[in-house]
Amino acid sequence: xxxxxxxxxxxxxxxxxxxxxxxxxxxxxxxxxxxxxxxxxxxxxxxxxxxxxxxxxxxxxxxxxxxxxxxxxxxxxxxxxxxxxxxxxxxxxxxxxxxxxxxxxxxxxxxxxxxxxxxxxxxxxxxxxxxxxxxxxxxxxxxxxxxxxxxxxxxxxxxxxxxxxxxxxxxxxxxxxxxxxxxxxxxxxxxxxxxxxxxxxxxxxxxxxxxxxxxxxxxxxxxxxxxxxxxxxxxxxxxxxxxxxxxxxxxxxxxxxxxxxxxxxxxxxxxxxxxxxxxxxxxxxxxxxxxxxxxxxxxxxxxxxxxxxxxxxxxxxxxxxxxxxxxxxxxxxxxxxxxxxxxxxxxxxxxxxxxxxxxxxxxxxxxxxxxxxxxxxxxxxxxxxxxxxxxxxxxxxxxxxxxxxxxxxxxxxxxxxxxxxxxxxxxxxxxxxxxxxxxxxxxxxxxxxxxxxxxxxxxxxxxxxxxxxxxxxxxxxxxxxxxxxxxxxxxxxxxxxxxxxxxxxxxxxxxxxxxxxxxxxxxxxxxxxxxxxxxxxxxxxxxxxxx
Amino acid sequence: xxxxxxxxxxxxxxxxxxxxxxxxxxxxxxxxxxxxxxxxxxxxxxxxxxxxxxxxxxxxxxxxxxxxxxxxxxxxxxxxxxxxxxxxxxxxxxxxxxxxxxxxxxxxxxxxxxxxxxxxxxxxxxxxxxxxxxxxxxxxxxxxxxxxxxxxxxxxxxxxxxxxxxxxxxxxxxxxxxxxxxxxxxxxxxxxxxx
Numbered sequence: 023x024x025x026x027x028x029x030x031x032x033x034x035x036x037x038x039x040x041x042x043x044x045x046x047x048x049x050x051x052x053x054x055x056x057x058x059x060x061x062x063x064x065x066x067x068x069x070x071x072x073x074x075x076x077x078x079x080x081x082x083x084x085x086x087x088x089x090x091x092x093x094x095x096x097x098x099x100x101x102x103x104x105x106x107x108x109x110x111x112x113x114x115x116x117x118x119x120x121x122x123x124x125x126x127x128x129x130x131x132x133x134x135x136x137x138x139x140x141x142x143x144x145x146x147x148x149x150x151x152x153x154x155x156x157x158x159x160x161x162x163x164x165x166x167x168x169x170x171x172x173x174x175x176x177x178x179x180x181x182x183x184x185x186x187x188x189x190x191x192x193x194x195x196x197x198x199x200x201x202x203x204x205x206x207x208x209x210x211x212x213x214x215x216x217x218x219x220x221x222x223x224x225x226x227x228x229x230x231x232x233x234x235x236x237x238x239x240x241x242x243x244x245x246x247x248x249x250x251x252x253x254x255x256x257x258x259x260x261x262x263x264x265x266x267x268x269x270x271x272x273x274x275x276x277x278x279x280x281x282x283x284x285x286x287x288x289x290x291x292x293x294x295x296x297x298x299x300x301x302x303x304x305x306x307x308x309x310x311x312x313x314x315x316x317x318x319x320x321x322x323x324x325x326x327x328x329x330x331x332x333x334x335x336x337x338x339x340x341x342x343x344x345x346x347x348x349x350x351x352x353x354x355x356x357x358x359x360x361x362x363x364x365x366x367x368x369x370x371x372x373x374x375x376x377x378x379x380x381x382x383x384x385x386x387x388x389x390x391x392x393x394x395x396x397x398x399x400x401x402x403x404x405x406x407x408x409x410x411x412x413x414x415x416x417x418x419x420x421x422x423x424x425x426x427x428x429x430x431x432x433x434x435x436x437x438x439x440x441x442x443x444x445x446x447x448x449x450x451x452x453x454x455x456x457x458x459x460x461x462x463x464x465x466x467x468x469x470x471x472x473x474x475x476x477x478x479x480x481x482x483x484x485x486x487x488x489x490x491x492x493x494x495x496x497x498x499x500x501x502x503x504x505x506x507x508x509x510x511x512x513x514x515x516x517x518x519x520x521x522x523x524x525x526x527x528x529x530x531x532x533x534x535x536x537x538x539x540x541x542x543x544x545x546x547x548x549x550x551x552x553x554x555x556x557x558x559x560x561x562x563x564x565x566x567x568x569x
Numbered sequence: 570x571x572x573x574x575x576x577x578x579x580x581x582x583x584x585x586x587x588x589x590x591x592x593x594x595x596x597x598x599x600x601x602x603x604x605x606x607x608x609x610x611x612x613x614x615x616x617x618x619x620x621x622x623x624x625x626x627x628x629x630x631x632x633x634x635x636x637x638x639x640x641x642x643x644x645x646x647x648x649x650x651x652x653x654x655x656x657x658x659x660x661x662x663x664x665x666x667x668x669x670x671x672x673x674x675x676x677x678x679x680x681x682x683x684x685x686x687x688x689x690x691x692x693x694x695x696x697x698x699x700x701x702x703x704x705x706x707x708x709x710x711x712x713x714x715x716x717x718x719x720x721x722x723x724x725x726x727x728x729x730x731x732x733x734x735x736x737x738x739x740x741x742x743x744x745x746x747x748x749x750x751x752x753x754x755x756x757x758x759x760x761x762x763x764x
Contacts, residue, residue, distance in 0.1 A: 299710050301691050301761020313605055364698055489763040
């Protein structure tokens with residue numbers, strides 16, 4: 023075995039060693055910038071074109087010979103001089119995406135207000151929070167968007183990671199909107215370009231084509247950032263137009279909530295699988311006889327007060343009035359019929375994959391402590407209920423609960439259904455709501471609230487929203503919210519609390535230590551204490567009725 | 570045109586629906602809004618009388634609806650000293666809606682024309698759930714854009730109750746945008762749009 027052959031083996035080994043240590047694309051750029059080198063300098067030294075280096079750094083292509091070994095050796099040397107800032111062990115999954123680059127709103131100066139209540143304006147300069155040029159001034163004379171309402175783009179992107187199921191590495195290896203956006207943004211965010219990629223394991227051959235679920239997750243994430251951008255942009259626009267007057271801006275936002283939410287809905291439907299019918303022929307039961315009279319659907323709205331307890335009776339049983347957060351938004355997750363409703367007699371229309379409305383005769387409800395899932399009904403006999411209520415009744419009549427006999431189903435108007443229909447819209451709105459709450463941004467919060475509540479209330483036969491005529495969806499979403507509330511009452515009851523009252527869309531009054539059962543907060547899965555002018559609100563006491 | 574088409578014996582196998590032009594006219598009709606209170610209520614009556622007596626067109630509309638009363642009677646109605654008789658109430662209502670429709674024509678054209686962009690309509694095909702499976706045809710829900718000029722003609726035909734013209738317009742709409750399948754949409758179960 024000759025020396026030259028051994029040399030060849032050594033060279034190969036050396037190359038393999040360097041390949042194994044090859045940093046991910048964004049890290050390559052970071053190393054070069056940390057050393058203060060230009061792309062042209064590196065290109066000269068390695069013996070390739072400047073654009074080639076740019077492609078390697080963006081991840082569009084991977085380092086190829088000639089120049090590959092030289093480039094890798096250079097990177098290795100640079101990595102020793104400028105080690106990665108956060109984690110020494112590259113395997114450790116790290117959260118470099120925490121937006122430490124973002125200036126917290128509390129650290130910023132206040133907006134300067136003129137005596138007439140509008141924000142002081144001056145020479146347009148970049149905003150100290152987001153960097154976009156604005157004429158509005160803060161108290162220290164620098165430019166700032168009114169009320170620091172602007173959203174730095176990087177924060178919005180990094181706070182919303184991709185779907186948990188999707189692996190991060192391929193997404194980081196290719197050009198993401200993050201790396202594409204960063205060069206255009208000004209100084210305060212130079213720390214941003216090195217976000218996730220440092221976490222990626224140094225695999226020598228990153229998968230060239232992401233798998234279908236990965237592509238989906240990526241396009242979903244991109245769509246989500248685009249659509250949530252619509253929300254922040256709208257808030258921004260109205261605040262600018264109102265010159266910082268928060269009340270006026272909010273009013274304008276609420277006025278445009280319906281067209282805006284329809285636009286969001288269309289955006290989230292962009293690559294959707296099902297073509298829904300916006301103006302189906304409706305059975306007579308879904309037509310309102312006149313504008314003021316309701317149609318024939320019973321939505322099972324609860325109005326339950328435990329008969330054994332009363333505010334008037336003397337006693338010291340402590341009760342807490344609880345409030346489910348954004349109940350209608352959560353109820354977007356329900357089985358909605360896609361096409362035109364078709365008629366079936368008997369129970370032929372009942373199918374897990376179909377949804378609509380059903381004519382049933384319910385069995386009597388005899389539980390001593392829990393509210394009737396059908397709500398407070400005055401007249402007995404058959405009634406039209408939605409699929410969401412029927413699903414609840416069927417579940418409660420099943421072996422797991424055994425609380426009621428199954429209802430007799432007489433006829434149905436149903437269509438093929440999906441549970442994911444409004445899911446993308448729900449996620450976008452929920453994310454915007456969560457961010458707004460975290461940042462104490464009441465304008466965006468109210469705007470989002472107007473969007474989802476008006477979307478539900480006008481999707482039927484409303485003259486305020488003609489883009490959609492699905493009273494069936496409206497009823498199903500309403501009763502899904504009531505069914506969700508019933509589920510919460512059941513959960514409280516199972517944990518040993520007594521349900522004192524269950525009213526409206528979101529109100530649940532319970533005795534005992536409710537914090538054991540529900541987590542407290544403003545998130546969609548949490549509960550908060552309801553304060554209002556009513557006597558039975560917040561924390562109050564009731565007595566037991568003697569009977 | 571529709572008579573020699575494949576729907577020659579429409580409904581023979583049990584398909585149900587209504588002619589497309591009827592659905593079109595009903596859709597335009599649904600866009601007209603006005604006084605919501607019924608004419609039998611004090612408020613609804615007062616509002617209709619006010620609407621009908623503020624312009625010459627109002628008096629003409631009453632004339633066309635067959636209300637020929639002395640000015641004193643009209644003044645007494647307006648002052649709520651007297652209430653119109655039942656047949657007169659019905660005629661007042663008819664006169665009000667006829668005038669209202671004429672007055673919103675320009676607005677309807679503007680909304681439907683959408684600055685030259687037209688309005689997209691969704692066509693739900695005839696209901697075939699009662700047709701035996703072997704005789705069913707695959708007809709899907711379709712959406713097509715209808716141009717402003719066609720809407721102008723449709724609204725004119727609608728206000729003039731010109732059924733022939735409406736039928737011709739409907740044929741033009743479906744022939745223009747639906748490909749070879751157009752004839753399946755001569756009869757529909759509903760037509761909807763946002764404007």
